[in-house]
Amino acid sequence: MPRSHRRARPKRKQSAAVIGALIALVMVIVVGGCLCWAIYQGISTTASLFQEDSVDENGAAILRVAYSPEKEEMFVRLVEDYNQADHQTADGRALRVHPIRMESDAMLLGAMNGEFEAMSPDSSIWLHQLDQLHAEQVSDPNAFLVSQTRHYAISPIVIAIWKDAALELGWPDRALGWNSLVNHALANPDFTWSHPSTASASGLLATLAEFYAASGVTRGLTPEDLQKPETIARLQQMEGTVSYYGEGEWAIAQQVNERGREYLDAFVAQEQLVVWLNQQGHEIIAIYPVEGSLWEDHPLALLEIEGLTNDQRLAFEEFASYLESPEAQAGVLDSGYRPADLNLDLKGEHSPLKATNGVNPDEPRTTMQLPGAQVIDQVRNVWWLIKRKTNVYLVVDTSGSMEGKKLFNVREALMTFVNQIEGVDERVGLIEFWGDVDTLVPLDRLGNNRDALLGAIDGLEAGGDTALLDGVTRAYKELQLLNDWERINAIVVMTDGQENASHISIWDLTEKLSRGNQTGAPVVVFAIAYGRDADYGTLEQLAESSGGQVREGTVETIRELYKILSTYF
Amino acid sequence: MNRTRWIFFAIVGMAVAIVVVGIIVLAPSSGDQYTPPGREEIDTNQAVEISVVTALSIEPWIRDAANQFNQDRHILEDTGQPINVTIIPMDGLAAKSRLEREEMDPMPTAWIPDSRYLTELVNATFKERLGRDVFLTDGEYRGRPVAITLLAWGIYESRAQALEQTYGAINWQAIHDAAVNPDGWDALGGKEEWGFFKLAISNPRKNVSGLGAMVAAAGGYYDRTGISVEDVNSNDFQDWLAEIMSSMSDLSGGTYTVQDLALFGYTTGDAGQLLESDLLLNMEGIQTRWADPLRIVYPQYVTWFDFPFTVWIGPETTASQKNAALVFEEYLLSDPIQQRALAYGLRPVSPNIPVDGTDSLFIRWESQGAQTVIPRTTAMRSPDRDVLQDLLRFFDLRVAGR
Numbered sequence: 001m002p003r004s005h006r007r008a009r010p011k012r013k014q015s016a017a018v019i020g021a022l023i024a025l026v027m028v029i030v031v032g033g034c035l036c037w038a039i040y041q042g043i044s045t046t047a048s049l050f051q052e053d054s055v056d057e058n059g060a061a062i063l064r065v066a067y068s069p070e071k072e073e074m075f076v077r078l079v080e081d082y083n084q085a086d087h088q089t090a091d092g093r094a095l096r097v098h099p100i101r102m103e104s105d106a107m108l109l110g111a112m113n114g115e116f117e118a119m120s121p122d123s124s125i126w127l128h129q130l131d132q133l134h135a136e137q138v139s140d141p142n143a144f145l146v147s148q149t150r151h152y153a154i155s156p157i158v159i160a161i162w163k164d165a166a167l168e169l170g171w172p173d174r175a176l177g178w179n180s181l182v183n184h185a186l187a188n189p190d191f192t193w194s195h196p197s198t199a200s201a202s203g204l205l206a207t208l209a210e211f212y213a214a215s216g217v218t219r220g221l222t223p224e225d226l227q228k229p230e231t232i233a234r235l236q237q238m239e240g241t242v243s244y245y246g247e248g249e250w251a252i253a254q255q256v257n258e259r260g261r262e263y264l265d266a267f268v269a270q271e272q273l274v275v276w277l278n279q280q281g282h283e284i285i286a287i288y289p290v291e292g293s294l295w296e297d298h299p300l301a302l303l304e305i306e307g308l309t310n311d312q313r314l315a316f317e318e319f320a321s322y323l324e325s326p327e328a329q330a331g332v333l334d335s336g337y338r339p340a341d342l343n344l345d346l347k348g349e350h351s352p353l354k355a356t357n358g359v360n361p362d363e364p365r366t367t368m369q370l371p372g373a374q375v376i377d378q379v380r381n382v383w384w385l386i387k388r389k390t391n392v393y394l395v396v397d398t399s400g401s402m403e404g405k406k407l408f409n410v411r412e413a414l415m416t417f418v419n420q421i422e423g424v425d426e427r428v429g430l431i432e433f434w435g436d437v438d439t440l441v442p443l444d445r446l447g448n449n450r451d452a453l454l455g456a457i458d459g460l461e462a463g464g465d466t467a468l469l470d471g472v473t474r475a476y477k478e479l480q481l482l483n484d485w486e487r488i489n490a491i492v493v494m495t496d497g498q499e500n501a502s503h504i505s506i507w508d509l510t511e512k513l514s515r516g517n518q519t520g521a522p523v524v525v526f527a528i529a530y531g532r533d534a535d536y537g538t539l540e541q542l543a544e545s546s547g548g549q550v551r552e553g554t555v556e557t558i559r560e561l562y563k564i565l566s567t568y569f
Numbered sequence: 570m571n572r573t574r575w576i577f578f579a580i581v582g583m584a585v586a587i588v589v590v591g592i593i594v595l596a597p598s599s600g601d602q603y604t605p606p607g608r609e610e611i612d613t614n615q616a617v618e619i620s621v622v623t624a625l626s627i628e629p630w631i632r633d634a635a636n637q638f639n640q641d642r643h644i645l646e647d648t649g650q651p652i653n654v655t656i657i658p659m660d661g662l663a664a665k666s667r668l669e670r671e672e673m674d675p676m677p678t679a680w681i682p683d684s685r686y687l688t689e690l691v692n693a694t695f696k697e698r699l700g701r702d703v704f705l706t707d708g709e710y711r712g713r714p715v716a717i718t719l720l721a722w723g724i725y726e727s728r729a730q731a732l733e734q735t736y737g738a739i740n741w742q743a744i745h746d747a748a749v750n751p752d753g754w755d756a757l758g759g760k761e762e763w764g765f766f767k768l769a770i771s772n773p774r775k776n777v778s779g780l781g782a783m784v785a786a787a788g789g790y791y792d793r794t795g796i797s798v799e800d801v802n803s804n805d806f807q808d809w810l811a812e813i814m815s816s817m818s819d820l821s822g823g824t825y826t827v828q829d830l831a832l833f834g835y836t837t838g839d840a841g842q843l844l845e846s847d848l849l850l851n852m853e854g855i856q857t858r859w860a861d862p863l864r865i866v867y868p869q870y871v872t873w874f875d876f877p878f879t880v881w882i883g884p885e886t887t888a889s890q891k892n893a894a895l896v897f898e899e900y901l902l903s904d905p906i907q908q909r910a911l912a913y914g915l916r917p918v919s920p921n922i923p924v925d926g927t928d929s930l931f932i933r934w935e936s937q938g939a940q941t942v943i944p945r946t947t948a949m950r951s952p953d954r955d956v957l958q959d960l961l962r963f964f965d966l967r968v969a970g971r
Contacts (some may be wrong), residue, residue: 129821
């Protein structure tokens, strides 16, 4: 027995060891299984994250389409109508379009970053630029990002001009064009006209027209033509007649609608906006330049970006087909565009393209030659050098109410503004106001003071009352002293509160602005009402008395707003 | 069996159960399960999905046919499965580039390029890479044309009359002389308000018809159908061609098509060598939108486009898909579908379908110069790869200014 006891005890120990090992094995299997499960879940989640851009929470295939702002009203309506029609894949999943508003030139970067699968800029020029960028990126001239392109609405670029002003120019007996416009502006300093910056097709094409006129050629524009001193000198003279630039033709048209002829005598835009302005009750006519026009063709293009799904291809096809449908095309014509459906009669009874709306569907007769992508690139670069320069004072509210996130975001916005202006010859200064006024950075070329401006902006602090009018007065006095007729003179003032500490009254200041602008070099006030408590009425009076405008901004939008305003200079 | 063994087996049983449950839970869904070759279980309700990358100029006809094909629920005889066709429209040059760069995702089952020389170019690329063709030239999977068309002059009537008055006939030399005239239409028998002569041809980097037009121009210059590398690199020829192409209204990289000629009218193009099928298809719209009708003029040297239906031979697509593609190809070659090609301005390849048959746009637009019979003796021969590469290089350097 003792022996068997001695033998039995080790046996139990062995069994216990085996059981322990087995339990350990089971635990390893269980833990391993759990780990596998977790990894599997993780992979699934990651995969779904990759797919989330192409599919919404209901499983619908999403096609993201970037569109340019000037056609927002029509485009968004078309998208809504398309989405409501409930298009589906063969297996019953919805196909939906998600519109993204974006300036045409900004679409280039967005497309390269894969932010959307399709785009509808104002002109095909941007598609060609995009393909060139892509080809350079992958070092293959045969590589294209743009695949299918469809047209649904087009509109020629025209000189939109008040009828009275057109009559002064000799319309309708005389054929008018880019040269007659610029010559008239040179001979009449009171004549105000504008074209958008080269970030939009109408701005780019107006600039191109000036390049043709200045270089004395009508086609075959070369990089050498753009560098000739006499061409540059003539261009500077032409651009010197531009009152100011702006973020785009739609914004200009809205201002013309609100302010009438006092805002501008003429501007460059697509024909559709002339129709729209006439429908708002204005008498504006479209001049189709005799030297040749160009088209805003609003292409809808599919991009061959990585991860493009078959469902998204199908959504593109369905959406494009919808845009080409008789129903959508009739809506396109109603909006004042020329529809791609050639069977729709532009001169039909219900067509808005008629003389009473200032347009002529038989025009234009010819177009200018669109040069190669490299020349276009150079046109944009040279424009920054020869465009009308600016003296602009940034006048910033740093009163107590600006404390916290408000001031933080304004700092960011001001930095964006300063960095957004590409030229080094633009003059920018910075003034802050609270209970008092301080010129933080005097007006100087950005080539000299960009760093000083960024440093001063970074150091802005909040506190005290709001001497808004004194701040504007300081900037105005300094600009008046310069009396610089060659440059655009402007004040960009921002406040979030009510005026309560200035020495000058609003009446005296607006009187000073109106009178001063008649005798000396005009100064335009662009005002930003920041938040709900901003003194909108005072800002409106300042803007109106100087021919400027007021914009409303919030903590969320202030940065974008300053960015937009930078396009005016 | 003692208790220890019971515990032992119980634990092993639990472990096995956990593993089995785990496998069941983690296993992919039945649709993704691996099935060994030869033991494929076929669900006859599951459609064989095929995608066909299609040249843009033929896409409306092919899409129309594919919709009808899908509706009719054609069956793959080997497996009894229905076939579903998806059409992916893509220009021939873009498709060639994406195939060569292996960027097609998913790989299409078949490709209908504008011309067989595109498949030959892709084959040449893959022969270097894989040592074999990816599009077969014989056997049941060989490329077979499904319709044909050609490049013809499309010219606005008023401009045609002015050119004929000045030069007698419309040909590449007349176009050249009009293009280089410094005084524009005013000196060409037209009106000053028409501006300069504007040539409408597609960008050869983005559209095969543009490249075809350059080949046709070389034929016109040398007065023969075969063009060599020496021919296209001759300085005299390049100067002559550059002068013609300098009159293109858009050098920014756009793909000018007949649709553009119709949409923007004579404002962007007075005349151009473009696809006959597109010219016929857009004729009615042009007459509605523009005061001036369009006239078709056939050139002396004709460039043909034969739209071969070619099946991708590679492991990316299954045997069922390849066979399903052949079923669709047969459908495109069937008489009813060939008949419908006429309504799209295309010339059927089926000998049973006359070009002047019902729905023929050739008859409808005879008054505008459309012809049913074209002399084939002056058809340009397919140029070799180096000729095409040199023409593209010339375009980049001398015309687009890249």
